[in-house]
Amino acid sequence: MTTLRFAVLGTGFWARFQIPAWLELSGVELVALYNRTVSKAEQLAAQYHIPRVYGDPEELFKNEQLDFVDIITHEVMHAPLTYMAVRYRVPVICQKPMAPDYETCVQMVETCRRAGIPFMIHENFRWQKPIRAAKQALAEGRIGQPYRARIQLGHGTLEQVENQPFLKELEHWALTDMGSHVLDLARFFFGEPQSLYCQIHKSGKWAGAIGEDIATVMLRIGPVICVCELGWVDNPVLFIEGTQGTLTLTSDDVLTLDTEQGIFRERIFYPWYTWADPRYGACHPSIVDCNAHLLHALQTHQPAETSGEDNLKTMRLVYTSYESAERNAVIRLD
Numbered sequence: 001m002t003t004l005r006f007a008v009l010g011t012g013f014w015a016r017f018q019i020p021a022w023l024e025l026s027g028v029e030l031v032a033l034y035n036r037t038v039s040k041a042e043q044l045a046a047q048y049h050i051p052r053v054y055g056d057p058e059e060l061f062k063n064e065q066l067d068f069v070d071i072i073t074h075e076v077m078h079a080p081l082t083y084m085a086v087r088y089r090v091p092v093i094c095q096k097p098m099a100p101d102y103e104t105c106v107q108m109v110e111t112c113r114r115a116g117i118p119f120m121i122h123e124n125f126r127w128q129k130p131i132r133a134a135k136q137a138l139a140e141g142r143i144g145q146p147y148r149a150r151i152q153l154g155h156g157t158l159e160q161v162e163n164q165p166f167l168k169e170l171e172h173w174a175l176t177d178m179g180s181h182v183l184d185l186a187r188f189f190f191g192e193p194q195s196l197y198c199q200i201h202k203s204g205k206w207a208g209a210i211g212e213d214i215a216t217v218m219l220r221i222g223p224v225i226c227v228c229e230l231g232w233v234d235n236p237v238l239f240i241e242g243t244q245g246t247l248t249l250t251s252d253d254v255l256t257l258d259t260e261q262g263i264f265r266e267r268i269f270y271p272w273y274t275w276a277d278p279r280y281g282a283c284h285p286s287i288v289d290c291n292a293h294l295l296h297a298l299q300t301h302q303p304a305e306t307s308g309e310d311n312l313k314t315m316r317l318v319y320t321s322y323e324s325a326e327r328n329a330v331i332r333l334d
Contacts, residue, residue, distance in 0.1 A: 004028050009081050010073035011035040011044045018072055020275040021287035034060050061088040079104050091118040093294055097180045102319035109308040119308035124290040125181040126188045128282040129270040130253045142257050144244030149226040152237040153182050173211030174230045175321050182228040184314040190221040197330045198321035217321050
């Protein structure tokens with residue numbers, strides 16, 4: 001297929017993994033970087049032989065012939081840069097969370113839809129190979145009809161806060177940062193929720209942190225009660241009970257099915273890359289698979305699995321969770 005030219009907007013922590021993940025793929029050419037602090041962009045450009053660097057995004061759009069942009073900035077800049085891309089008729093891939101409030105998320109999706117500009121969200125957690133393996137087991141009916149689940153992700157681990165100190169400055173922390181992942185996984189596994197109840201907490205573990213670092217969200221999704229938990233735990237855990245057995249996925253990437261036919265255990269392997277940080281497990285390798293899917297969607301003019309329209313449903317859950325916690329109330333979503 002035709003090689004697509006693109007630019008990366010933002011060269012902070014996640015760009016150091018997103019850029020080499022793009023370079024693992026054929027069919028793309030990274031031609032330019034933008035960052036407000038130009039020296040940061042220049043360092044990455046030199047490392048990865050990217051020809052041009054800009055300190056002004058408008059100049060980048062004026063001077064480059066682009067097939068898409070990948071926005072990897074702080075979330076408050078996602079909307080302005082998306083609108084700028086729309087003005088220049090350039091498709092958008094945007095990192096999660098889409099925006100710092102739900103109303104802005106809706107406006108971003110609607111602006112791109114009205115302009116006919118493809119808008120996709122880089123939601124890579126559902127592209128982790130252990131997660132895909134768990135989804136396949138459910139689709140095959142290995143544990144029958146699920147009826148109860150727990151998705152537990154470590155949030156605010158040492159390396160996360162050290163690598164991204166701005167997280168402590170967020171008014172909304174756990175639910176926007178990792179909650180956008182865990183709630184998207186709930187939708188990925190079970191579909192669209194009918195109701196939601198949330199409680200959040202500020203543990204005080206990190207001096208100077210403004211937002212919540214503990215969150216529990218209970219979702220009713222058809223016959224499934226799914227509890228999504230974010231806290232100071234090291235081990236991500238997926239546990240699903242069904243009418244014919246249970247499914248467990250642990251942080252060592254071991255998938256266990258305890259069924260009426262016996263216990264089946266499998267270690268899920270995935271490619272490893274020299275640029276990936278092993279402390280992030282399957283997260284960094286999954287960026288390659290996510291990028292490959294988004295690239296294919298652009299090349300074939302097909303909707304992406306994590307289109308803006310789809311991710312808007314996840315962002316609704318994120319911001320409804322804050323409403324539920326504030327009101328201490330179950331909120332119906334249908």
